Amino acid sequence: MSTLGQVLLWLQLCALTRATYKLWVPDTYFDTASNWSQNRTPCAGDAVQFPADKMVSVMVRDSHAISDMLLPLDGEIVLASGASFSAAGAGSDPACNSGAPLLFRNPDRFSWFDPHLWSSATQARGLFSVDAERVPCSYDDVLFPRDASFRVALGPGPNPVHVRSLSAVGQTFTRDEDLTAFLASREGRLRFHGSGTLRVGSQACTDTSGCVCGNAETLPWVCASLLQPLGGHCPPATCRDPLLPQGQCCDLCGAIVSLIHEPTFDLERYRTRLLDLFLKQPQYQGLQVAVSKVLREAHTEIQVVLVETGHQTGAAGRLGQELLQDAVAQGSVLGIQSATLRHSGKPTEDSALDQDGFRAGLAGGVAAMVLLALLGAALLLLYRSGRLRWRRHGETEPSAPGVPLGFRNPIFDVIVFKQQPEVKPPDSPQKVEIDTNFSYFVNPLFAGEAEAEA
Structure with missing residues (x-):
């Protein structure tokens, strides 16, 4: 057989x-692709190599033509009926052979x-x-x-x-x-x-x-x-207030129903009841259920774990409520003394995003990029037409003729203007020089008006 x-x-x-x-x-078969470093079985002309320091028993079920084999220091190769090894030139199958030795993965993993x-x-x-x-x-x-x-x-x-x-x-x-x-x-x-x-x-x-x-x-x-x-x-849960059932490694989104049972309770019968009466209903098709006996505070109870597998719709909580009602109505028949329910909260914002939301966000991003491009084109047209000017950082705007030159006094925040001497024509009989110094403090609230008056 x-x-x-x-x-x-x-x-x-x-x-x-x-x-x-x-x-x-898992196995350590020679013919299992996942046991090799390149996730493929040896091709014709491959050189194969086993870890030298690992003990391993390797079953060979097919025939293989290889160019070279490096065996472990302690191990065995078992040939099944009809299996065999034969010699082949290196690279006999160019379509498969990569040139590097094919390594048998660590069997201790x-x-x-x-x-x-x-x-x-x-x-x-x-x-x-x-x-x-x-x-x-x-x-x-x-x-x-x-x-x-x-x-x-x-x-x-x-x-x-x-x-x-x-x-x-x-x-x-x-x-x-x-x-x-x-x-x-x-x-x-x-x-x-x-x-x-x-x-x-x-x-x-x-x-x-x-x-x-x-x-x-x-x-x-x-x-x-x-x-x-x-x-x-653990991967982050996609709901608020996730649950950690006993015997589980990571939080889950769903509900947990705890049943205090009598000796007449039948675990397999209850599993069948869940499948036939509840999980086959259309609104609960996306749920998974685990039913087992657990030890809690020196007494045993039946743990029923209801897990949401698709979009978090609250179906686990609704089924948990139905199981509570079922325990009340049929408890004496099923051997259930009491039942309690715990369920997780609503989905987090990230998990509530569906494909339509993703597409809407993508469309919004594209629209924003288009608006920015149009705004940039408008600014460029205004600049080229002379209606818009800007200066580089540190570049001063040239002063118009007749406008006093000035500099800012960093100690008193004072702008001091020195009026330039008036130059008369050479044939003027008189030469009058005016050298008038005056200063004023700049009020930052009325800076624009003060400059205009100056």
Whole structure:
């Protein structure tokens, strides 16, 4: 039976026994494009190179013609049925070969605590899990594809990671003794590394009201792995007064309904009720819902998280109100004692901008630029026609004949004018010289009038 067929059979058995599982997604296959530095598999005539200081197990499923291969100091290459290597001249495929060696990416980059690297049972449309529950919970069965090559970092969590069982390399481990022996073997060290501790043998969740995931202590490492591509920072929420559900790394826009339940409450039944009676309604099509049991102040409660995925329209708050009314009307049937609601505020101004607003702003900017261009052209025409003059900074306007020259006294803010002597014609019988000095203070309020009178 093929690897895919074995995985499907195993998942069917999980569904029949109502067991929950988490499936490991990434691999260290030679044929996976994302495992190589140029995001492509080796072409004919490529030179390939593995990290010399990294342990890695690499599965090869196809045939490859390469010119050169640099192997790691400690590792293995496993050839699947029909796979092979052959020699080829360097650059045999000019359309693909770039000339530089193709590097196998760091196999230690995959962390157990990264929610992106796990998959669970196919969820119905509109359902999701909070971040802490996207990685294996204590009651989960963990599955690594049979005969696949992979590598998982277990550290550096301070506490052991507990799961119900772990299946890898064709074996299923349900006892700590067997798992510890496997992890210490060469086969185990090629696939698992790090300072963290892995434990198996936890109890399956048999409570119809659900079970607490048990990842509260590892949530900081989950969030660190999740937010690493974002520089370790959460993206800003697009609403006022955002909410932080228990088990989530970043604030959300939406609503949280908290249910105090009785032993008769059925978690799966309530999820189905949400999907069939509420999420299928047209006004709630854009919502996503996460339902789980959480521990709060020494008692358990059901946390229902309603998240807006499109434009913030307040649909989550309206659905939260409907769930409160439903809890009041059907609480005795559903096993609900009480319910409370918290919801975020209105969208922020930035998030309220839609495409039409963007286009309106763009049109306004273009119109302003056109007006500025017309104003500049008008000023230029006035200048060329002589109706508008301007002087450069520091350039004095030439004085008209007969207008007294003056200078500003910086000490008293006084303008002192000296009248020029009057020059008589040479044939004049008399020569009279007038040398009159007078001064006055400039009143800044009437400066224009004073100059006119002078």
